[in-house]
Amino acid sequence: INRSHDATVFHDWFTATGQGLGVEYRYMLGPASQGNIQAYQLNEHEMTIKDWFGTGERTLPGRRSYELRGSARHPISDALRARGQIDFFSDVTVKQAYQTNIYDASNSSRTIGGNVTGSWGAYTLSGTGDVAETFFGDTEASLYGASPRVSFDQAERPLLGSPVYFGFSSEYANLLRRSRFDDQELESGLQRLDVNPLVRVPFTRWPFLTLNSSVGWRQTYWTERIDEVAGQVANGVSRSFLEMQTQITGPVFLKVWETPNSGYAERMKHVIEPWVNLKRITAIDNFDEIVQLEGIDSIVGNVTQITYGLDNRLYAKRAEGGGPAVANEILTVSVQQSYYTDANAAQFDRQFQTSFQGTLPSNYSPVSLIVRTSPTSELSGTLRAEYDTQFGALRTISADAGIEVGGWLNQTAGWSQRRFVEGLSGFDNPDNLDHYLNSFTNLRTRSNRLGGVYQFNYDIQRGRFLQQRVLVYYNAQCCGIN
Structure with missing residues (x-):
């Protein structure tokens, strides 16, 4: 469109399922003001496929689904900043069926969020709304978030010119919690008000x-509480x-x-x-x-x-x-x-x-x-481990490393393990253990005109690849192919 705005329209044709149409819009008005949004709609016609065991066939009805992805940030004034993001889909089964990388294929969460933050000297006022819903199968899901969440804080500052510092934080949140399992819906959200002043002497x-x-004092109030007999009830409770x-x-x-x-x-x-x-x-x-x-x-x-x-x-x-x-x-x-x-x-x-x-x-x-x-x-690495002194064994251990060489090689690798500890609750069930290895390799020319990517995620615990991906690409001044 111009140097600050561009748009892309794309079309997918699937030989067995249908067609998809998408559009992406991006803008950049400055380092602090930029955003992008991508919308995609997929129309699937009725189709017949083999079942999981290859012994029969089943017919799937036609359906229409959509997906929205994007993020933006923008300064409202010298003191106010706004940001927002969305990763939303209408059908989790469609989202996972058409993805070629392990993250999108296994991701079953959709999110919407936005925030406005203002700073005036030592004081900060922030308003946030965020909702995330995670699916477990086609219909069962768990929703969580807060809408709104408003906080007002004062950074620590000397008290009356003394070496004693004073600050406080406060927050009001309308917490959203909803679970849907076996055709039953459980609502456990509530409202919470929290105040936390603090005095510090360095x-x-x-x-x-x-x-x-x-020394800090904390006062918190919830609009609902837990009753031993009735469970969660709409009677307030406070804590100090x-x-x-x-x-x-x-x-x-x-x-x-x-x-x-x-x-x-x-x-x-x-x-x-x-x-x-x-x-x-x-x-x-x-x-x-x-x-x-x-x-x-x-x-x-x-x-x-x-x-x-x-x-x-x-x-x-x-x-x-x-x-x-x-x-x-x-x-x-x-x-x-x-x-x-x-x-x-x-x-x-x-x-x-x-x-x-x-x-x-x-x-x-x-x-x-x-x-x-x-x-x-060009070279970095991290190792994390937690060791249980009572049982004399590692609970978890993980490591990752990355190297970049001369602009033509970018290599990252990671390894993690949740170990079996006999007698330690939460770690003594072999079915709950995990052991993963992942790698990402990108070889390219210095100008990145020609390159290739190899990526894999391997489940060592079960001896199988979760994903392998090979990509070769060529970028020209006007276009690219991969």
């Missing part, structure tokens, strides 16, 4: 040891508690040494940073009456939590691409674990990936290990 006079102490927290970082140890002849970096620095976080939440006597839909609904009261960890960081001052030498973090190794005076709190700690997995209460969380490395701008 101590940073010593460069090798810092302390951050804070204090959260006292102190984070101690240090003593910090570091070493710097020159490496002018290493051929890699002219200087290296190693930082060892132990830390402890102490947190106390006062009693919450009505925990069992609260409808648990999100993280703030599942806070366990009358518990002291001690989280301790050790961070190792390695920095290298080196030059790349002919530019000046810059210090970059090339390796990070972080280990942490939590102790809870109430064993039930371990089941609801969102700091760990294996929480909410049906494990039995424990006073100790698993040990979390995270390793990140980026020795050059």
Whole structure:
């Protein structure tokens, strides 16, 4: 259309099923104002296909379906920003049947969302509406989201010119929850109002040891609650508690040494940073009456939590691409674990990936290990693992890596495993284990005029490919073919 707008119209013809018509529109008015929308309609005629076992045939009726995808962001004023996104389909069976990649073929969720955010100094006002629906089969589904969700926050700022900082967050949310299974529909949404002011006192006079102490008060009200006999009922319930927290970082140890002849970096620095976080939440006597839909609904009261960890960081001052030498973090190794005076709190700690997995209460969380490395701008990798100290076994482990070479090779790979741990609830059922390997390889000319892609997802646990995809493409100035 012009340099800021373009549109594409495309047509699909399927020899066995029917025809599809789509349109895509994109605009870019600036870095902060851009968007795209794609609409597609598929008309399928009546057809006869073989059944799953190849022993007979069945007739499928004609049907019409549509799909909408898009996103946009736009500044309304100097202080206000708006964004929105949509990924919606009218028929989940059609969406999954016509896709050639594993993500779209297995994705059974449709989403609609929008947000307007405004900032005025230390204050932020945000309004959000988002709805997501996930299908389990053709008709059974679960819907969740919030419409609207309004928050008003103040960033921390000194209180009356003192070294004491004050801030607060507040939120009103109309939470949407609906499940549809076996021709029965369960509505569990409600409204929630949450206010959380906080006072923080930092101590940073010593460069090798810092302390951050804070006291927060949280008041939350829900329009519905859980009754032991009747289940979820339309009677309000409120909760109030204090959260006292102190984070101690240090003593910090570091070493710097020159490496002018290493051929890699002219200087290296190693930082060892132990830390402890102490947190106390006062009693919450009505925990069992609260409808648990999100993280703030599942806070366990009358518990002291001690989280301790050790961070190792390695920095290298080196030059790349002919530019000046810059210090970059090339390796990070972080280990942490939590102790809870109430064993039930371990089941609801969102700091760990294996929480909410049906494990039995424990006073100790698993040990979390995270390793990140980026020795050059073209090479990076991450390893994550969680180790159960009670059973002496790994719960989960995953790794991914990526490399880019000279503009002609882009390679990423990932591996993950959920391991079997005998006697550990949530990890002792072989049917719930998983073990995956995935890879993406893109070989191309430096101008990206000619290239190829090979991608696969492999289920090691069951010994089968979930997907393999090979693509060869050629791009000219006016058009392309693949």
